[in-house]
Amino acid sequence: MAIIGTVGAFATEAGLDPITTVFWRCAFGAAFLGIWCLWRGDLPDRSLSFTRLAIAALGGVCMVLSWTAFFAGFAMTSIATTTIVYHIQPFFVVLIGVLFLKERITLDQILWMAGAFGGVVLASGFVVSPAPISQTWALGIGLTLGAALLYAIATILAKGLGEQRPEITTLCQTVVGIVLLAPFADLVRPVSLSSWGWLAGIGVLHTGIAYVLMYSAYPRLTTPVIGVLTFIYPLVAIVIDWAIYDHPLGVAQAAGMILIALGTLGVRLGWRLPIRNASSASRPR
Structure with missing residues (x-):
């Protein structure tokens, strides 16, 4: 999580447009993950069916577009603002589950989500801001929310891949990103040596090493610990x-x-709101 927290600085220092930055993220990330999966013996993966590849590819489209919108938000607002607003994505996962997968939701969850969306309004600067909100800033917030929604869709799709190793899924996503963004990335513009270092860092550190560390750690941690470490x-x-x-x-x-x-x-964590607990306790039995 500490490594991923630096991605905004890497994207800013690279100095390229969001589409080109994400293209090189996918290129360097795919190279690292391909070598990693070969070394671990995860490739070739004979469990990859056409259906799984199609789901992984669709998730890759969502993930790559999410990264692109996320990086665009950095330039239009700020690294901190974009990152805070982006963390609304777990609630989009819940909403998608309720609306399309017919999953149940409790009143406590609805209230917690309402409070979180109120937090997005505060974090965006639309309510309390020392300066007027520009159209660029508003667009950046909108792109960040779109990035969070796309990430949530990719998360839902990843659940349909069953026991497929996450590294294989991410490798598929980065390969899709290379194909999807190649026609739109600025591959003719000269890139400085320092920019190459930042781009390689985004691909290797933030898309390769950080993901491998997370996927290795999650099975060893409880849900409360993961929830806290996320922040x-x-x-x-x-x-x-x-x-x-x-x-x-x-x-x-x-x-x-x-x-x-x-x-x-x-x-x-399924917390019950204290107000609800108090009202329940005061009811006559």
């Missing part, structure tokens, strides 16, 4: 945005971050 990501992004780019987090944005964090933990 190392935005905290690192906030610190970097403040320390390097002089973008301190405002009080309203900090409050929004807290609401999103509480809402996420409340839904994931």
Whole structure:
């Protein structure tokens, strides 16, 4: 999570447009994951059926478009703001499950989600902001929400792959990204040596090493621990945005971050709201 929290700085320092940045993320990521899977003996994967490949490819389209919109948000708002708003994506997963998969949702979950979406409004700066919100800033927030929704769809699709190794799924997604973005990426523009270093870092560190570490750690951790550790990501992004780019987090944005964090933990851990508990206890038996 600490590694992934630096992706905004890497994307900013690379200095390329979002589409080209994501193309090279996919290229370097696919190279690393391909070597990793071959070394681990996960390739060739004979369990890959046409159906699984189709689901992985569709998820790859969603994931690549999510990355592109996410990186665009960095330039239009700030690293901290984009990262905080992006963390609304677990709630999109819940909503998709309720609307399309007929999954059940409790009143407590609805209330936690409402609080988290209120946190997004605060974090976006639309309510409390020292300066007027520009159209570029609003577009950046919209793209970030779109990125979160696309990530949620990719997450739902990944569930349909069963026991397929996550590294294989991510490898499929990065290969899809190379094919999808190649016609639109600016591959003619000269890239400086330092930019190549940042691009390779996004692919190898953030798409390869960080994903392998997470997938290796998740089976060894409980849900509460995973839920808490998830917020190392935005905290690192906030610190970097403040320390390097002089973008301190405002009080309203900090409050929004807290609401999103509480809402996420409340839904994931099944917390019952104290007000609801009090009202239930006061009912006559």
